[in-house]
Amino acid sequence: MRISLILPAKNEAEGLRRTLPGLRELLPEAELIVVDDGSTDETAAVARDHGARVLSSPYSMGNGAAIKRGARAAQGEILMFLDADGQHGAAAIPELLAKLENGFDMAVGARGWDGQASVGRGLANGLYNRVASWMTGHRVADLTSGFRAVRAAKFKEFLHLLPNGFSYPTTITMAFFRSAYPVAYVPIPVAKRLGMSHIRPLRDGVRFLLIIFKIATLYSPMKLFVPTAAVFGLLGLGNYAYTYITEHRFTNMSALMFSAAAIVFLIGLISEQITALTYRRHD
The missing domain is CATH 1.10.287 (Helix Hairpins)
Known part of the structure; x- marks a missing residue:
């Protein structure tokens, strides 16, 4: 089955320089799509230099919007989503794809405590995982991970539900559990990100708190x-x-x-x- 690699990127030129060569070496025949979310650096140029198809936005629309644009444009039967900041390495991709070959519809790279951006983010993600596990009755190891492989046909069923912001992983995970599409988790190492995070605690704190309620309303109100x-x-x-x-x-x-x-x-x-x-x- 053809694989489409989709990387949402906003000012991630350095991260792409580290990430794209490994992806090309591991999956030379895969479709490589970089969604440039209104970057002001060399993100688009770096992506093209590595043979990626670039989808550029005139202004930033959000991580979820970039994911939706990439998914709509992708031709592969399997969609592989990765962050462009250098945290996700190509080495874990075969394990995720193996889960799909074994009957799962989505495989998610689960970060450990050492893979969290900060103590606050780690505690918040741990709370999200526990709430989601209680809601679904299944162990959710990493609700907010952006590193995942999924069957394209099933993913595209839920494009209309996905928000334009940062909580798309939460939405798609709960949608798959609600629809009885099996989800697998694979522990992955996470490298230190390059560049600055686009998440701001004060600005996004309330938004992330609302994810808890979104988990409930998406699965079982x-x-x-x-x-x-x-x-x-x-x-x-x-x-x-x-x-x-x-x-x-x-x-x-x-x-x-x-x-x-x-x-x-x-x-x-x-x-x-x-x-x-x-x-x-x-x-």
Whole structure:
């Protein structure tokens, strides 16, 4: 099967100089696509010098947007996504491809603790992995890894769901689990990145926090809404018990808590139906 290598890149000229030669040596027949996301350095020129097909944007649209552009343009039956910052080496590619040959639809390179950009990012990713594992019932070793191999036909089913920002790995992973497409994880070494990260803790902190809620709504909204409704219900019941004992009456606060519990539960039911319709396949 033909393989398409897709690298989203924004000002990653030095990273491409380190990454592309190894990719060409390992997979000389593979289609090589570099999506230049509004770079202001020599990213596009370096990619062309190494024989890559370059898709350039006049301005930065985001990592997820670059992934979608590359996937739409790719001709291969297997899509291999790598970061262009020099962290992902070619040595791990055969292991990922072997997982697809053994029946998996997506294989993800899982970083260890030493592969995290910072302590904060490591703790956040660990939390995401635990929430996703609880939601899916399967061990999710690295929810946010950008190094993955996937069957093109199945990946393209979910292009309309992918955001333009940094959380595309979360979305595609949960979409595959929801659709019962088997996902495998392969431990990989990660080199120190070249250049500066495009993620800013203050700017992206709230965005990454929202990924937790996105995980739930993408996979099983009821697992988020039912516990929330239960908390409101218990708070209402506790407040009613207290006010009945102390004041012998049913207060407005108790009514508010019970109403909130019912509303949250009903919103969860609607969200569950919307999620089911979102993943409904149209042949």
